[in-house]
Amino acid sequence: MPDRETNAVDVLVIGAGGAGLRAAIEAAAAGATTAVVCKSLFGKAHTVMAEGGIAAALGNVWPEDNWKVHFRDTMRGGKMLNNWRMAQLHAQESPERVLELESWGALFDRTPDGRILQRDFGGHRYARLAHVGDRTGLELLRTLQNRAVAAGIGVFMECKILRLLTDASGAVCGALGLWRGSGEFVVFQAKAVILASGGIGKIWKFTTNSWESTGDGHALALWAGAELVDMECVQFHPTGMIWPASARGLLVTEGVRGDGGILKNREGERFMFSYIPEYYAKETADTVAEADRWYDDKTVRRPPELLPRDEVARAINAEVKAGRGSPHGGVYLDIASRRPPEYIRRRLPSMYQQFRELADVDITTQEMEVGPTCHYAMGGVRVDADTAASSVPGLFAAGEVAGGMHGANRLGGNSLSDLLVFGRRAGIAAAEYARGLPRAPKPDPAAVEAALAAALACFENASGENPYSLHHELQETMQSLVGIIRTESELISALELLDELDARAGALVVAGQRRFNPAWHLALDLESMLTVARAATLAALARRESRGGHARDDYPDADPEHFAKVNIVVRELAGAVTVSEEPIAAMPADLAALIEEAA
Amino acid sequence: MTPDVTLSIWRGDEHGGEFRDYTVPANEGEVVLDVVHRIQAELAPDLAVRWNCKAGKCGSCSAEINGKPRLLCMTRMSTLELSAPISVSPLRAFPVVRDLVSDVAFNYAVAKRIPPFTPGPRPAGGTYRMSQFDVERAQEFHKCIECFLCQDVCHVIRDHEENKTSYAGPRYLVRVAALEMHPLDTLDRRDLLRRGIGIGLCNVTKCCTEVCPESIHITDNAIIPLKERVVDAAYDPLAWLLRRILRRRSQAPAALSATALPAAQARDAAFGEAPADRTS
Numbered sequence A: 001m002p003d004r005e006t007n008a009v010d011v012l013v014i015g016a017g018g019a020g021l022r023a024a025i026e027a028a029a030a031g032a033t034t035a036v037v038c039k040s041l042f043g044k045a046h047t048v049m050a051e052g053g054i055a056a057a058l059g060n061v062w063p064e065d066n067w068k069v070h071f072r073d074t075m076r077g078g079k080m081l082n083n084w085r086m087a088q089l090h091a092q093e094s095p096e097r098v099l100e101l102e103s104w105g106a107l108f109d110r111t112p113d114g115r116i117l118q119r120d121f122g123g124h125r126y127a128r129l130a131h132v133g134d135r136t137g138l139e140l141l142r143t144l145q146n147r148a149v150a151a152g153i154g155v156f157m158e159c160k161i162l163r164l165l166t167d168a169s170g171a172v173c174g175a176l177g178l179w180r181g182s183g184e185f186v187v188f189q190a191k192a193v194i195l196a197s198g199g200i201g202k203i204w205k206f207t208t209n210s211w212e213s214t215g216d217g218h219a220l221a222l223w224a225g226a227e228l229v230d231m232e233c234v235q236f237h238p239t240g241m242i243w244p245a246s247a248r249g250l251l252v253t254e255g256v257r258g259d260g261g262i263l264k265n266r267e268g269e270r271f272m273f274s275y276i277p278e279y280y281a282k283e284t285a286d287t288v289a290e291a292d293r294w295y296d297d298k299t300v301r302r303p304p305e306l307l308p309r310d311e312v313a314r315a316i317n318a319e320v321k322a323g324r325g326s327p328h329g330g331v332y333l334d335i336a337s338r339r340p341p342e343y344i345r346r347r348l349p350s351m352y353q354q355f356r357e358l359a360d361v362d363i364t365t366q367e368m369e370v371g372p373t374c375h376y377a378m379g380g381v382r383v384d385a386d387t388a389a390s391s392v393p394g395l396f397a398a399g400e401v402a403g404g405m406h407g408a409n410r411l412g413g414n415s416l417s418d419l420l421v422f423g424r425r426a427g428i429a430a431a432e433y434a435r436g437l438p439r440a441p442k443p444d445p446a447a448v449e450a451a452l453a454a455a456l457a458c459f460e461n462a463s464g465e466n467p468y469s470l471h472h473e474l475q476e477t478m479q480s481l482v483g484i485i486r487t488e489s490e491l492i493s494a495l496e497l498l499d500e501l502d503a504r505a506g507a508l509v510v511a512g513q514r515r516f517n518p519a520w521h522l523a524l525d526l527e528s529m530l531t532v533a534r535a536a537t538l539a540a541l542a543r544r545e546s547r548g549g550h551a552r553d554d555y556p557d558a559d560p561e562h563f564a565k566v567n568i569v570v571r572e573l574a575g576a577v578t579v580s581e582e583p584i585a586a587m588p589a590d591l592a593a594l595i596e597e598a599a
Numbered sequence B: 001m002t003p004d005v006t007l008s009i010w011r012g013d014e015h016g017g018e019f020r021d022y023t024v025p026a027n028e029g030e031v032v033l034d035v036v037h038r039i040q041a042e043l044a045p046d047l048a049v050r051w052n053c054k055a056g057k058c059g060s061c062s063a064e065i066n067g068k069p070r071l072l073c074m075t076r077m078s079t080l081e082l083s084a085p086i087s088v089s090p091l092r093a094f095p096v097v098r099d100l101v102s103d104v105a106f107n108y109a110v111a112k113r114i115p116p117f118t119p120g121p122r123p124a125g126g127t128y129r130m131s132q133f134d135v136e137r138a139q140e141f142h143k144c145i146e147c148f149l150c151q152d153v154c155h156v157i158r159d160h161e162e163n164k165t166s167y168a169g170p171r172y173l174v175r176v177a178a179l180e181m182h183p184l185d186t187l188d189r190r191d192l193l194r195r196g197i198g199i200g201l202c203n204v205t206k207c208c209t210e211v212c213p214e215s216i217h218i219t220d221n222a223i224i225p226l227k228e229r230v231v232d233a234a235y236d237p238l239a240w241l242l243r244r245i246l247r248r249r250s251q252a253p254a255a256l257s258a259t260a261l262p263a264a265q266a267r268d269a270a271f272g273e274a275p276a277d278r279t280s
Helices: A018-029 A067-077 A084-103 A136-150 A216-223 A271-275 A278-283 A288-293 A309-321 A341-347 A349-359 A414-436 A445-459 A467-481 A488-505 A518-542 A589-598 B032-042 B105-112 B132-142 B149-153 B161-165 B170-180 B190-196 B207-211 B218-235 B237-246 B262-271
Strands: A005-014 A034-038 A154-157 A159-166 A172-179 A185-195 A234-241 A262-264 A331-334 A368-377 A395-397 A566-573 A576-583 B004-013 B016-025 B062-065 B068-071 B086-089 B096-098
Touching: A005 A018, A005 A154, A005 A172, A005 A216, A005 A414, A018 A034, A018 A136, A018 A185, A018 A414, A034 A159, A067 A084, A067 A589, A084 A136, A084 A414, A136 A414, A136 B105, A136 B132, A159 A185, A159 A216, A159 A445, A159 A518, A172 A445, A185 A216, A185 A414, A185 A445, A216 A395, A216 A518, A216 A566, A234 A309, A234 A349, A262 A271, A262 A309, A271 A309, A309 A331, A309 A368, A341 A349, A395 A414, A445 A518, A467 A488, A467 A518, A467 B032, A488 A518, A518 A566, A518 A576, B004 B032, B016 B032, B032 B086, B062 B149, B068 B149, B068 B207, B105 B170, B132 B170, B132 B218, B149 B170, B149 B207, B170 B190, B170 B218, B190 B218, B207 B218, B218 B237
Parallel strands: A005 A034, A005 A185, A034 A154, A185 A395, B004 B086
Antiparallel strands: A159 A172, A172 A185, A234 A368, A262 A331, A331 A368, A566 A576, B004 B016, B004 B096, B062 B068, B062 B086
16 A cells, blocks of 8 residues: 555544534543544534524423323334434433533523523423534534544544455444645544544535435444435424525524414414324314413424424425415414514524524514425434444444434424434443454555545546536436335336436546545545435335335335335345335333323 | 626635636626635636635635635625726635635644633532623624634734734634633643633724624623733733742743644543544
């Protein structure tokens, strides 16, 4: 192997968002030399986009709340597809993780008696989300960032990971990276690797996700031999910005509804009352009077605007299809007529700013136009609940890139707590795994050279298209054929188009130099995106029912007999992405009882 | 037909460069970053620009628009004079990497020099109590998205490269203010402010406050109160006399470019050998 820049660590964390930093802090505290590598500048991870809060049953606002209710809400929100052990650990440990964050400097909004204030969100029985106005993710990320800096953790920023490296036994032993700034390659040798690379939203056209969310971790795991689970379950957030066109998809926090906002159609009708599914009828208000009482009186039922996200997104979709949408093809989100301007500006400062500056809308006096936008991948790397270990030795995954925790649909606020709970667990387990290895495994130099030759191929192609147009077509394909409502014929069309896009991706042309060349970066990201798009489409085809974030026009109902009992598992075998059904482990009786008793 | 807009974008690297004009059709409601992206997709695929959230929340797409430090994603085209080309150039206070991307490593180096949040012990029962009124003071500073526009505009850094060894810049004075005004923090960073990160070099022209996309009152709420604390501690004649009498030894933090602060050394020892960092 020619002389390549090489960095050796015990634990390499890929991704510097909430999960990656929490994992790194824990691995370093356990004595492992730890480094974090991230695609953007340090501190810019998509976690900063989380707005409404972090769900944890602290019981500060409603003492009735506890982990059992949170567990039950999470499982029911996920339509029972969740890995129940992950949901249990998450509900049990998230309060301590939030308090820990506070002891590291996070400043949450307070209750009158000085404790952490909690707000209402969809699918949560009690006000449960610790928050900082509507910029909770920034607070979480900056707190972890400062902690990681103080802990002396190595940070390798603006570095894209191209491949995980494995040894002869198949165990992970590092990763091959590309410095985006210089265009040079770098080898990371590591005893253990933690994937914390976030989501896949950039394969859809309208998304809340930043440019980084190209499914790198999902694809890296698949290529290294790991399994993905629940890839058909994609969350379309009900409220994204609709207008102006260039802002379409930007997140409008669920906190707007949690703090009293309601949804209306073109006729001014509060339409969510027409979309209360049987599954949630017992806990959802069916009159305006009851719904409006709920904010102060938790003995009555929750407003239908605070149904889980999958339900609200489909309702908005149906209203627009029925011709009752707003001028730009969304519906109206109204908090102006419900709460005083001062309250809105204090509780939702960044929403106020976002609409004022990007859309000339004053949300304290005007309604917002909103519609569904791709937001979150429930599916991801299949992991052991307690250790975040994948099926590949030495490879761990936490945060959005990991699957199972959220089942078929994630509740708002559960992602930030997920990052902390499983980031920490991944850090502990990876450090322990690294400690147990007698010596660092060595990457195969031939594999390194082959991967970097492949990464450079697009500079050699003489004719072909530019990566921006290919990305555009991929997004159009996924948006129109693998969107919020799926059907078999469209999914098959999508697979045919993906075949074609795969072929064209091999002939992409990148001109110019290697130093900070965004066209090259996109060409490399497209490899991940095409892999993940195929995984999501194949899984969507395989689940012939509707459940949570996966809705099929041709199978509109949930199937309690068969599909309720299986996960769709994606693997790469001999270079081909394949799917199979695998049974879900039965829930222990004590946990199952929690679901029933509170229902 | 929609009208055309022309951006005059700086293209080049550390060896030099030039402004080049790109003309594309204008669309309703666009921000400058939208136009830069269309230029990238259609006319200049290798045009280097940083961006992430495109919603003013991450602070990645900082650049200078018509010479003023702005976020590309929060600057509406409709707010600019479109009859002449709009110039877009990288942050001038930092070395250029390529095109609109600059090397902001200076900022990350400064961050490492600031002794971290150090709370008192958690009270029995596990829950700290703080009033909303008390947390709001520091919460204002926590809004910072680290776009570094304040660093870019600050003439102490922008016009005097040599000051980068002795002055931390507004962003990190805000960071120290967030720590010093955190209700639970117990450290005293006044000596660091005075001798380590040069708060005296700030002459309160408020340029930083003007460019802050988060509307943080950097000068009024962060820097001036910190200056007052430093003055109280360092220049109070009674306190000076008391110090002389008690011969209290105060350790002078090293300059930014020199060795790590005692706190940093202690933490390095606590966490073992850290791998080589690469923050550029």
